[in-house]
Amino acid sequence: MKILVAIKPVPNPDERVKIRKDGSGVVLDNIKMVINPFCEIAVEEALRIREKRGGEVVILTIGPKESEQQVRTALAMGADRAILVETTKELDSLGVAKLMAKAVEQEKPDFVIMGKQAVDDDNNQVGQILAAILSQPQATFGSKIEFSEDGKKANVTREVDGGLETIGVTLPAVITTDLRLNEPRYASLPGIMKAKKKEMKVIPADSLGVDASLKVRVLFLAPPKERAGGRKVADVAELVDKLKNEAKVL
């Protein structure tokens, strides 16, 4: 199977981001960029499927030249080759999906897989928009993917409010990943060495003839309301007393 995995570099999600003084964005100096955790799960799943069924895993990302670093990480995990649609422009989900659609049309993969959500902008949109543009089925929030023997259909179990739901989709389709799909591997040292020699095609976004002008424009960022937390109680008796007489929630 030919699998296209879309990934996004994001600031290390385990570090609390700081907002720039002028609200124009977050401070990225000295913050490590990593593959979005949900996208990493998508890479892992694609590799496992290839290991089982054969085929090719192609990494796709849309963004500036610097994204190459995270693309190389995905190649080091074991992906075969990569495409970087290069742009320094700010994009929204629609713009990203339109550019991705062009790459999908060129590559014609059996399916596209990506993270359900990027943990920087928390939009949870691109996979679904891409599926709409391509007029393909979508299976979001996947926690289990099983293929029919002929590889023409997939049953995807989805993490939804209320439990788990399974839908069947004929391929080609777009699948997005949830947390319980797998635990991604680390890139091995030989993997990292090999990744340096793997093909990475750079396509200038402007050459694709896509109108990716912003329809959702982030004007500024502000910090959320701070909680006045941090108080400790000595024991259970004091806790109950405070809940009853101070917070009045009992």
Place this chain on the structure above:
Amino acid sequence: MADILVVVEHQEGAFRKTTLSTISAAKVLAGLIGGEVDALVLGQGVRSVADTVAAHGVRGVLLGEGEVFARYLAVSYAPVVAQLVNEKGYGAVLAPASTFGKDFMPRLSGLLDAPLASDIVGFAKEGNSLRVQRPMYAGNAVATVELVGSPLLFTVRQTAFDPAPKADAKAPVTPVSVTADPGGTTFVGREETRSERPELTDARVVVSAGRGIKSPENFKLVEQLADLFQAAIGASRAAVDAGWAPNDWQVGQTGKIVAPELYFALGISGAIQHLAGMKDSKVIVAINKDEEAPIFQVADYGLVADLFKAVPDLIAELKKLKSA
């Protein structure tokens, strides 16, 4: 001004309260940009859902019924909403930011090439321009965004808007003739997390446990505490990943967002991703034996203690209080 459409969430005919907050958000929006609020119910045998919605202050309810809608599928919902937007000229469409709205609304955005703001927490107006607030970076930033184009699409964070109250008058329910072709998508099955408890997102009290609870059996302790409040039970990612709790219980950035009156975090360290899902709770109690745990920074009442000792004590104290 063009009117506003709310897409109603239900689980095969069981109305979900997420819709009520979405109606409130739609009304706030109508107050700023004008227009009237309609609701759309798609399903099979869902007249009662339409009747419920009609009692909550919308202008009208559109009811689209058919076998093809008996099970929710994004691939059926999105084109129908797109069709109604085109026919009736709606200027905005809102749905809950649940796994329902998050699934089909972006597909709608793709079909209509229309801007979608996810998980919104507020609207404002600056001059003639609409401003929308939404969290980013696990809630560590609130973005103010502007949408360009039409219709405007939103998924609404349930905790950010009070549920729409019952209105005096009942809105008319109008059947609409719609159909869909799900093509290569089929519904295979559903595994419901059964619970007699209130839904996490609706509960007055939530009791959550994390890695510190150590085993699925120990969730009994969580249940005992929850029973005293008729609380919902939540879990951190660590507890769900370990298989101790169902996925549906996960509170956090990419799970459930809750804001109850009282939130208990038991044996939860307080990773950024968990805090994103509960830090708007009114009162937060944290019990953890690690005094350095980040959860204590957001807790109103932090107790550094072994939860296996503290929680049984707490249950005993609360029972005493109840019987007093």
